[in-house]
Amino acid sequence: MAITDIQAYAHLTDEDVEAIGAELDALRRDVEAARGDSDAEYIRRAIALQRGLAAAGRITLFASAFPPAWLAGTAFLSLAKIIENMELGHNVIHGQWDWMNDPEIHSTNWDWDTTCPGEQWKHSHNFVHHTYTNVVGKDNDVGYGILRVTRDQKWHPVNLGQPVYNAMLALLFEWGVALHDLDLEAIRKGKKDRGVVRKQLKQIGRKVGRQVAKDYLVYPALTGPQFLSTLTANATANIVRNLWSYTVIFCGHFPDGAEKFTLEEFETxxxxxxxxxxxxxxxxxxxxxxxxFMAGNLNYQIEHHLFPDLPSSRYAEMSERVRALCDQYGLPYTTGSLAHQYAQTLRTIWKLSLPDSLLQKTSDDAPETHSEKFPLPAVA
Amino acid sequence: MPQQERIETRPARMRRAVRWLTTPLLPDDYLRLLNPLWSSRELRGRVVQVIPETETAATLVIKPGWGWTFDHKAGQYVGIGAEVDGRWHWRSYSLTSTPTDEAGVISITVKAMAEGFLSGHLTELAAGTVVRLAAPAGDFTLPDPPPAKILFLTAGSGLTPVMAMLRTLHRRDELTDIVLVHSAPTEHDVLFRAELRSLAEQHPELTYVERLTDREGMLALDRLADVVPDWTDREAWACGPPAMLDAAEKAYAAAGVPEKLHLERFSVDLAGAGGEGGTVTFERTGRTAEVDGATTLLEAGEAAGVQMPFGCRMGICQSCVVPLLKGSVRDLRNGTDHQEGDRIQTCVSAAAGDCVLEV
Structure with a gap:
């Protein structure tokens, strides 16, 4: 049934909650005051590294018919695309570097190297996901409209195919992200204005056209007789990036212990x-x-969700204070190795392809979701 | 200007073609990593020399990067952005170089103000520092050809735009009958003193009147005739502190020739009337800031990470104007209140209570 009463679930008094809020506000102020030269230097070096890798990859692939060059070029390009999407694109578009007042590293001007237009991402991710985080029925990132990732979502026979959809989504992640803001479910139910849909499709079309032309036409053509080997290299780089960003992002909210919430909780x-x-x-x-760095510091998903617009370079040090706060109030600080977190994610996705009647746990006490009926253990 | 944009130059065509390789970025985004000046996406410049002028003032000689066209008019100002502790800060300064410069450089002269945050930093910049530039603007310029009789009335760093005019006239050998009356506290505070004297020696048509106010007191503008008997016959350009410009306006109005006076309010006096301060909401970006009544909305927005439109930063150019959606703000120069629906200059306005800006 997901959590409606956070305080009951976590045994927190009103004073506790106020104190936690005040501590986190203080953490934000401290980081805001500390931002300076070293942070600016960090993001500038990340940008230089990423563009250097991208250029190195493209240039190396001019010899793509030669297998070692294919491999090296593909590796450079994969790394460049990963860094661009994770540490640069995602974080810059969040406004993490807006404080620098640098128009070239600013959320309003940045567009990233994927088929998803930056502007639509700002709506579907920065606004919808970060506002309604894990509120079932409001946050479209709870299953991305195609996966049942919590028992709070009703089972449908179509869910039987989940293991396949999940694998497809991992491979084609950038395309899933590109279509995300369209909200296919809302379109299907006729809840979305047609004019808006048309406008969004046009925007996506333009972005897709340029991205596809670059990777699958222009660069391959420039390498002449090596057209095909350059094309496969570029496609591979895109897929490597897809698999990695899918993995990082799925480990943000789907492992055990990442709780789900009801609309009622959100509204009050x-x-x-x-x-x-x-x-x-x-x-x-x-x-x-x-x-x-390769995960865009999204392995600090908790810190990112508390402070989505503070510089990613600060999440590691912030995690110490957040973790201490969790310990103090007996709150879980969910973490584990990447393999461990992903294994749980995959298990949930596969398991929930089955109807609830075949599952043991309910949405009050399942690994992926609880309600206040099964609260956290009380702190001594 | 639009005329020019329509004719696509060969570099522009090439850049558009290369964009297919760099999308969603521009070729400039890569090239500027090789050389910061190889980008026309943002105007940049490299400080090539810092020349001390007085104890507190220095001239920055800057080599602009791609996208700079050496076609400004003498007397115009340029926006300059410098990075301090990771943040870019912007101010405007008059260009002191002549518009067409064979050396491919421009110059500005900056006086470190006691209360000025960026000016002190700028005068201490090291050669080689990369700064950002905003295109030249401003209508404090001479007509072409220049009028037969001119009066320049300047004080302190208000001399800088006039210096650009004098240098340009000198270079073109177009000096007409000119009187320059310049005030500064002591002779050590006079910018370009040697150059001014030399210009006056070379050009008999130029009269240079120096007023050292620590010794002689401020020039009383209602008694301007004592210094320049034919002042009402002259087309005048005045630049200096607000009090001096106010007095000049009064004098010209009293003499019935207000149209002869051209002003540049080089530094704005924002101490006139504080607002109450409050919460400013930047509607489109969804950000908010708590501000006091002395901070301009432009500064508040930039501190909150909002990309605020800006230009001269002294209430002249209207580049920073945005609609005020709710609440009221106060013009710091004169205390005028603006209400919901007004379009306001953020660089000279502060919050008078909570307000919402459409930016």
């Missing part, structure tokens, strides 16, 4: 309760500096 919540929903609804995974 205060700012500190909003923080609690973000904390309880997100999951991290372990990662050193390299792993965090």
């Amino acid at each position: 919540e205060t700012k500190p309760q909003w923080y609690l929903r973000q904390m309880l609804g997100s999951a991290n995974f372990h990662g050193g500096r390299l792993m965090s």
Whole structure:
């Protein structure tokens, strides 16, 4: 049934909730005051590295018929696309670097190297997902409209195919993201204005046209007789990026312990309760500096959801204070290795392809969702 | 200007073709990593030399990058952005170089103000620093050809736009009958002192009157005739502190020749009337900021990470104007209140209570 009463679920008094809110507000202020040269240097170096890798990849692929060059070029390009989407695109579009007042690293001007137009992403992700995080029926990221990822979503025979849809989504992730803001379900139910749909389709079409032309026409053609090997290299880079971003993103809200919430909870919540929903609804995974960089620091999903517009370079240090706060109030700080988190995600997706009658747990006490009927263990 | 844009130059055509390789970025986004000046997406410049002028003022010689056209008019100002602790800050300064410069550089002269945050930083920039530039603007310029009789009335760093005019006239050998009356506290504070004296020596048609106010006191503009007997016959350009410009306006109005006076309010006096402050909401970006009644809405927006439109930052150019959707704001120059529905200049306005801006 998902969580309606966060305080009952987590054994928190009104004073506790206020204190947690105040502590998190203080954390935001501290980071805002500390932002400076070193942060600016970080993002500029990330941009230079990414563009260098992209250029190196494209140039190497001018010898794509030569297998080692194909491999190296594909690797460079895959890395470039991953960094661009994760650490740059996602985070810049969130406004994490707007404080620099640099028009070239700003949420209003950035468009990323994927088929999804930046402007639509801002709506479907920055607004819908980050506002309604894990509110079943409101947050389209709960299953992306094609997967049942919690028992709170009603089973339908079509869900039997979930293992297949999931694999397809992983491979074609960028296309799923591109169509995400269209909200196919709303269109199917006739809930969406046709004019808006037409406008969005046009925008997607333009972006897709340019992206597809670049990767599957212009660069292959420039390499002349190596057209096909360049094309396969580019396609491979796009798929590698798809698989990685899919994995990182699915590990943000689908592992066990990332709770789901009811609309009623959302409608009555205060700012500190909003923080609690973000904390309880997100999951991290372990990662050193390299792993965090390649994941756009989204392995700090909890910190990202608490402060989506603070610089990603600060999430690691912020996680210490967030974790200490969770410990203090007996709140779970969901994390684990990437393999562990993804294994749980995959298990949930496969399992929930079956109807509830074949499952043991209910939506009050399942691994992926609880309600206040089964609260967290009380703190001593 | 639109005329020019329609005719596509060869570099522009090439850039558009190369865009197919760099989409969604521009070729410039890659090239500027090789050389910061190889980008016309944002105007940039490299400081090539910092020349001390007085104890507190320095001239920055800047080599502009791609996209800069050496066609500004003498007397115009340029926006300059510099990075301080990761953030870009912008101010406007008059260009002191002549419009067509064979050396491919421009110059501005900056006086470090005691209360000025960026000016002090700019005068201490190291050669090689990359700055951002905004296209030149401003209508404090001479007509072409220049009038037969001119009076320049300047004080302090208000000399800078006039210096660009004098240099340009000198270069073109177009000096007409000119009187320059310049005020500064002491002779050590006079910008370009040697150059002014040399110009006056070379050109008998130029009269340079220096007023050192620590010794001689402020020039009383209601008694301008004592210094320039034929002042009402002259087309005048005045630039200096607000009090001096107010006095000049009064004097010209009293003499019945207000149309002869052209002003540049080089530094705005924002101390006139504070607002109450409040919460400013930036509607389109969805951001908010708590501000006091002395902070301009432009500064507040930039501090909150909103891409605010801006230009001169001194209430002249109207580039920063945005609609006020709710609440009221106060013009810091004169205390005028603006209400919901007005279009307001964010660079000289502060919140008078909570307000919402459409940006």
